[in-house]
Amino acid sequence: MTAPTGTTAPGASFAPIEYADASPEVRAIYDDIMASRKTDWINNFWKYLAHDPQNLRRIWSDLKEVMGPGVLDPLTKELIYMAVSITTGCRYCIASHGASAWAKGMSAAQYGELLAIVGLANQTNRLAVALDVPVDERFRT
Amino acid sequence: MTAPTGTTAPGASFAPIEYADASPEVRAIYDDIMASRKTDWINNFWKYLAHDPQNLRRIWSDLKEVMGPGVLDPLTKELIYMAVSITTGCRYCIASHGASAWAKGMSAAQYGELLAIVGLANQTNRLAVALDVPVDERFRT
Amino acid sequence: MTAPTGTTAPGASFAPIEYADASPEVRAIYDDIMASRKTDWINNFWKYLAHDPQNLRRIWSDLKEVMGPGVLDPLTKELIYMAVSITTGCRYCIASHGASAWAKGMSAAQYGELLAIVGLANQTNRLAVALDVPVDERFRT
Amino acid sequence: MTAPTGTTAPGASFAPIEYADASPEVRAIYDDIMASRKTDWINNFWKYLAHDPQNLRRIWSDLKEVMGPGVLDPLTKELIYMAVSITTGCRYCIASHGASAWAKGMSAAQYGELLAIVGLANQTNRLAVALDVPVDERFRT
Amino acid sequence: MTAPTGTTAPGASFAPIEYADASPEVRAIYDDIMASRKTDWINNFWKYLAHDPQNLRRIWSDLKEVMGPGVLDPLTKELIYMAVSITTGCRYCIASHGASAWAKGMSAAQYGELLAIVGLANQTNRLAVALDVPVDERFRT
Amino acid sequence: MTAPTGTTAPGASFAPIEYADASPEVRAIYDDIMASRKTDWINNFWKYLAHDPQNLRRIWSDLKEVMGPGVLDPLTKELIYMAVSITTGCRYCIASHGASAWAKGMSAAQYGELLAIVGLANQTNRLAVALDVPVDERFRT
Numbered sequence: 001m002t003a004p005t006g007t008t009a010p011g012a013s014f015a016p017i018e019y020a021d022a023s024p025e026v027r028a029i030y031d032d033i034m035a036s037r038k039t040d041w042i043n044n045f046w047k048y049l050a051h052d053p054q055n056l057r058r059i060w061s062d063l064k065e066v067m068g069p070g071v072l073d074p075l076t077k078e079l080i081y082m083a084v085s086i087t088t089g090c091r092y093c094i095a096s097h098g099a100s101a102w103a104k105g106m107s108a109a110q111y112g113e114l115l116a117i118v119g120l121a122n123q124t125n126r127l128a129v130a131l132d133v134p135v136d137e138r139f140r141t
Numbered sequence: 142m143t144a145p146t147g148t149t150a151p152g153a154s155f156a157p158i159e160y161a162d163a164s165p166e167v168r169a170i171y172d173d174i175m176a177s178r179k180t181d182w183i184n185n186f187w188k189y190l191a192h193d194p195q196n197l198r199r200i201w202s203d204l205k206e207v208m209g210p211g212v213l214d215p216l217t218k219e220l221i222y223m224a225v226s227i228t229t230g231c232r233y234c235i236a237s238h239g240a241s242a243w244a245k246g247m248s249a250a251q252y253g254e255l256l257a258i259v260g261l262a263n264q265t266n267r268l269a270v271a272l273d274v275p276v277d278e279r280f281r282t
Numbered sequence: 283m284t285a286p287t288g289t290t291a292p293g294a295s296f297a298p299i300e301y302a303d304a305s306p307e308v309r310a311i312y313d314d315i316m317a318s319r320k321t322d323w324i325n326n327f328w329k330y331l332a333h334d335p336q337n338l339r340r341i342w343s344d345l346k347e348v349m350g351p352g353v354l355d356p357l358t359k360e361l362i363y364m365a366v367s368i369t370t371g372c373r374y375c376i377a378s379h380g381a382s383a384w385a386k387g388m389s390a391a392q393y394g395e396l397l398a399i400v401g402l403a404n405q406t407n408r409l410a411v412a413l414d415v416p417v418d419e420r421f422r423t
Numbered sequence: 424m425t426a427p428t429g430t431t432a433p434g435a436s437f438a439p440i441e442y443a444d445a446s447p448e449v450r451a452i453y454d455d456i457m458a459s460r461k462t463d464w465i466n467n468f469w470k471y472l473a474h475d476p477q478n479l480r481r482i483w484s485d486l487k488e489v490m491g492p493g494v495l496d497p498l499t500k501e502l503i504y505m506a507v508s509i510t511t512g513c514r515y516c517i518a519s520h521g522a523s524a525w526a527k528g529m530s531a532a533q534y535g536e537l538l539a540i541v542g543l544a545n546q547t548n549r550l551a552v553a554l555d556v557p558v559d560e561r562f563r564t
Numbered sequence: 565m566t567a568p569t570g571t572t573a574p575g576a577s578f579a580p581i582e583y584a585d586a587s588p589e590v591r592a593i594y595d596d597i598m599a600s601r602k603t604d605w606i607n608n609f610w611k612y613l614a615h616d617p618q619n620l621r622r623i624w625s626d627l628k629e630v631m632g633p634g635v636l637d638p639l640t641k642e643l644i645y646m647a648v649s650i651t652t653g654c655r656y657c658i659a660s661h662g663a664s665a666w667a668k669g670m671s672a673a674q675y676g677e678l679l680a681i682v683g684l685a686n687q688t689n690r691l692a693v694a695l696d697v698p699v700d701e702r703f704r705t
Numbered sequence: 706m707t708a709p710t711g712t713t714a715p716g717a718s719f720a721p722i723e724y725a726d727a728s729p730e731v732r733a734i735y736d737d738i739m740a741s742r743k744t745d746w747i748n749n750f751w752k753y754l755a756h757d758p759q760n761l762r763r764i765w766s767d768l769k770e771v772m773g774p775g776v777l778d779p780l781t782k783e784l785i786y787m788a789v790s791i792t793t794g795c796r797y798c799i800a801s802h803g804a805s806a807w808a809k810g811m812s813a814a815q816y817g818e819l820l821a822i823v824g825l826a827n828q829t830n831r832l833a834v835a836l837d838v839p840v841d842e843r844f845r846t
Contacts, residue, residue, distance in 0.1 A: 010591070041279075045265070048272040049148070052535030053195045058770060059265065059542070062763060066257045067232070071250045076217050077258055083224040084262035086412040089512055089653050092269040093262070095280045109212045112616030115412055117218055121225035121234070123405040124200065128233040128377060130368040130376060130397055131155070131189040138182075139236045193394030199626060200401070227553040230371055230794055235553060253757030256553055262765070264546035271509040271517060271538055273584060296695070323702075327688070330695040334817030340485060340822070341688065347481060348680045353673045359681055365647040366685035369697075371794050374692040375685070377703045384592040391635045398630045399641055403648035403657070406609070406623065410596050410656040413578070421659045437836070464843075468829070471836040475676030480682070482829065489821045494814045499781050500822055506788040507826035512653055515833040516826070518844045532776045539771045540782055544789035544798070547764065549748070551797040554719070554753040561746075562800045650835040658835060679835055687828035694791040694799060694820055 016047035026050050036064055043096060061063055075104040079114050086118050157188030168192050170201055177205055184237060216245040220255050227259050298329030308332050311342055318346055325378060357386040361396050368400050435559040439470035449473050452483055459487055466519060493554050509541050580611030590614045593624055600628055607660060639668040647682050721752030731755050733767055741769055748801060780809040788823050 019030055019042060029050075030042050050056045067077055078101040085093035101111070148154040160171055160183060170191075171183050191197045208218055226234035242252070301312055301324060311332075312324050332338045349359055360383040367375035383393070442453055442465060452473075453465050473479045490500055501524040508516035524534070583594055583606060593614075594606050614620045622675040631641055649657035665675070724735055724747060734755075735747050755761045772782055783806040790798035806816070 014834075044274045044277050045269055045272075048274045049268060050262050051531065052538065054770075055268075055535055055539050055542075058539075058767060059268065062261055062767065063265070065763060066254075066261045068417050070254050071248065072220075072258075073256045079213075079217065079221055080224045080255060080258045080319045081262045082412075083221045084228050084259055085147075085266055086224050086408050087228045087262065088266045088278070089408075090266035090269050090410070091414060092274045092276055093266050094414065095276045100278045107212065108263065108615065112619055113207075113211050113213045113218070114221060114621075115409060115616065116619050117213075117221045118225055118412065119205045119405040119409045119619075120203055121222045122229065122408045123401040124204070124369075125226055125229045125231035126368050126404045127190060127196075127200065127397060128186055128231050129371050129373070130364075130400065131186075132373065132376065133185045133189045133233045135233055135236045136185050139184075139240045192390065193397065195629075196398050196401075197396055199398075199629060203622060203626065206618075223553075227549050230549075230552045232552070232555060235555065249756065253760055256550060256757065257760050257763075259553065260546040260550045260760075263544040263549045267509050267512075267545045268538060268542045270512045270514070271505075271541065273514060273517065313592050316596075325703075326697045326700050327692055327695075330697045331653045331691060332819065333813065336488075337691075337817055337821050337824075340488060341691070344485065345686055345688070346480060347477075348677075348684050352677050353671065354643075354677045354681075358643065359677070361636075361640065361644055362647045362678060362681045363685045365644045366682055367689055369648050369651045370686065370689045371728075372689035372692050374697045374699055375689050377699045381703045389635065395630075395634050395636045395641070396644060399636075399644045400648055402626055402630045403645045404652065405654045406627070407649055407654035407657050409613060409619075409623065410609055410654050413609075415608045415612045415655055415656045418608050421663045440834055466844075467841050468833055468836075472832060472840045474672065475679065476798045478676055478680050478683075478832075481680075482832065485825055486829070487820075491819045493818050494812065495784075495818045495822075499784065500818070501778075502781065502785055503788045503819060503822045504826045506785045507792050507823055507831055510789050510792045511827065511830045513833050514828035515838045516830050516839045520842045530776065533806045536775050536777045536782070537770075537785060539779075540785045541789055543767055544786045545793065547768070548790055548793045548795035548798050550754060550760075550764070551750055551795050554750075556749045556753045557795045558797055558800045559749050562748075562804045586745050646835075653831075653834050655834070655837060658837065670742050678834060682835065683828040683832045686831045687824040690794075690827045691820060691824045693794045693796070694787075694823065696796065696799065 014048065014051065017050040018047065022050065023053065025053050026056065029056055033060060033062075036068075045092065045096065055073075075101060075106055078104055078106070079110075082114060084103050086115075087122060123125055156187065156191065157185055158191040163191065164194070166194050170194070170197055172259065173205075174201060186233065186237065216242060216247055219245055219247070220251075221276065223255060224259050227256075228263060296330065296333065298326055299332040300329065304332065305334050305335070308338065311335070311338055314346075315342060318350075327374065327378065357383060357388055360386055360388070361392075364396060365400050368397075369404060426481075437471070437474065439467055440473040441470065445473065446476070448476050450476050450480055451512065452476075455487075456483060468515065468519065498524060498529055501529070502533075503528055505537060509538075510545060575619075578607055578612065578615065581614040582611065586614065587617070589617050589619065593620055596628075605622060609656065609660065639665065639670055642668055642670070643674075643678050646678060650679075650682050651686060695696075719753065719756065721749055722755040723752065727755065728758070730758050731761065732757075734761055737769075738765060741773075748800065750797065780806060780811055783809055783811070784815075784819050787819060791820075791823050792827060
């Protein structure tokens with residue numbers, strides 16, 4: 001989305017905010033992203049989100065915490081992220097989290113199984129809803 | 142959903158089809174489900190789907206293949222299934238696949254991380270779509 | 283949803299508006315619904331929507347036009363309505379449009395095929411999105 | 424979507440219907456759109472919808488009524504429209520209602536807050552559904 | 565999505581798998597698709613899905629069964645498929661199933677009615693959910 | 706969802722965590738929620754989320770920031786939250802954010818307009834996607 005010409009809204013231009021043009025506040029967040037990910041570049045999602053530095057800060061903080069080391073291994077976390085992104089249909093997210101998954105060691109066979117499960121789950125979800133299936137007693141214990 | 146009284150549609154009653162009342166065709170599928178899952182009971186999803194034996198056969202065949210042994214371990218497969226079910230909002234599926242996940246060894250900590258990722262992914266998906274973020278060149282190679 | 287006690291919002295109570303308690307404006311719409319559908323009762327959807335008579339009027343007008351006689355036969359129209367309601371997960375809509383479909387002659391076999399298609403479409407939709415399949419040239423002519 | 428070559432369906436070409444090529448019925452609706460919006464052009468949504476003049480008429484009538492003067496101010500109405508469009512992922516709608524919002528005075532700060540709320544709501548919605556949180560008693564009064 | 569350069573994942577390239585480059589297993593499935601559909605070409609969906617031959621086999625088998633001859637006529641089946649694809653927002657699916665529908669005899673008037681129903685259903689679904697409308701007693705019989 | 710009996714997962718019971726039973730860490734968050742909202746009770750969403758104190762902390766922190774004072778007034782923020790919750794179909798969220806909106810001064814007329822916009826937007830979103838409407842040039846400036 002772009003702000004129409006002649007808008008008086010500051011910072012409404014929606015070109016990505018490159019590191020070179022970023023405020024010190026935004027640069028600090030970019031630095032943390034690159035340090036955490038051990039990369040030397042910032043992807044478009046952050047560069048577009050950066051138009052609102054509070055959103056950038058909060059979302060990066062959340063992602064760093066949620067996708068950081070935990071009990072689930074890094075690849076499993078990406079597979080879960082991809083499952084959601086495919087289900088909601090976010091093209092950018094499918095591409096970026098797909099790239100992450102490959103980088104974290106996903107194999108073609110794992111990718112095929114992920115697709116199979118996501119597709120099938122979207123199917124059985126609708127069948128269960130259509131049939132208004134009551135939750136089994138033993139699932140409630 | 143229930144068929145109104147006085148309908149001439151055969152088999153339109155939507156009570157679950159119990160093993161004792163099932164046709165030989167449906168019983169054979171029930172037997173295969175119990176054998177594959179090493180259980181002695183059939184959950185409601187199958188008992189409601191069984192009103193259309195072709196659907197029951199095809200969906201069970203798909204699920205057996207997709208959720209069977211593969212390169213992803215069984216718990217990871219359930220986590221992916223849960224991620225989709227939470228995103229689409231299927232209450233039955235969340236309950237039944239949640240139960241499966243616990244049975245396959247999911248810990249409370251893993252469950253907490255699953256929730257965290259699914260919630261966050263649903264958030265960042267919408268942000269990326271709202272901002273119409275273009276896919277980075279390096280994701281296209 | 284209910285309005286909290288002590289609210290000063292007029293008409294905020296969310297009990298359904300029964301014919302006997304309805305304003306002349308709402309009764310006129312209820313009369314038209316019953317006349318069009320050749321029934322002697324009003325279902326809950328209209329009785330809850332009636333809290334905002336403008337919404338009731340506009341939505342009934344739209345539905346009467348869209349679900350009225352056309353080139354698609356009445357049952358086909360209900361099947362399409364059910365396909366959407368199952369996909370979005372609206373429990374009330376699945377029940378009410380399911381009842382309509384049975385009343386318009388849907389058979390159990392047709393219902394089974396509807397479920398099969400809706401389930402499968404929800405699956406293949408996600409696969410196509412996941413794989414970012416480009417639209418074939420010949421589909422663009 | 425385009426109709427394949429050689430189709431016998433009249434009006435199946437899916438090029439937008441420009442004012443100059445429109446029927447008197449469609450032109451009348453275009454005129455009303457421009458008069459209501461105080462503009463001298465028609466956007467693509469209407470020009471594609473116009474292939475079915477009944478749909479064009481009904482949808483414009485609904486939009487004119489719903490987005491016209493009311494108790495919610497015009498910008499708030501656009502923010503709500505954007506919230507839905509982002510959640511469903513309609514790229515065209517995000518662009519066109521975003522443009523409307525800017526035109527109605529949305530500031531960059533307001534846009535940032537809108538994004539923040541829409542993102543967070545999509546997150547907490549899934550968490551509440553995943554946990555099957557029962558509605559609190561006091562919300563039912 | 566594309567696998568990054570230097571990946572060690574076999575078959576991770578995401579160019580479509582053309583007939584000429586396909587394995588005997590995949591060619592056999594392509595042959596069956598063309599024979600069933602009485603065509604001499606394979607659309608992109610299958611050529612991208614073919615990276616995982618198991619998925620290709622299973623999905624084609626499901627689609628052939630579900631969209632094959634049944635009690636619903638072929639065009640009605642496509643209309644249902646389109647209703648789902650529009651609701652989930654799968655651009656590829658809308659294009660390919662739209663093309664199928666035209667080929668199976670859909671008229672412009674039928675297409676207009678399909679759009680009208682899908683749009684309206686998506687609206688009333690949300691209204692029923694917002695108002696938490698309870699299912700009428702008579703729909704439960 | 707409930708953990709099956711005999712699970713070894715600590716804290717897997719899914720009864721809500723009441724203040725009296727909460728750990729000091731969770732109580733501190735409950736205290737902050739009540740102080741910020743000027744209430745003396747905790748709603749079910751937080752009591753179920755509290756099973757994972759990290760999730761509780763992070764989500765409350767996000768919500769406090771996003772729904773706190775800003776450039777959008779508090780009621781407008783709730784209307785946006787409701788628009789998303791209705792669109793995704795989260796019954797709990799519709800109830801709790803509806804209650805918040807009433808408490809923040811929403812009138813029945815405002816509620817009626819909110820419903821009207823959310824319903825209509827869900828409709829036009831699907832029409833724009835179905836017709837694959839290209840974004841107008843002037844929206845890209």
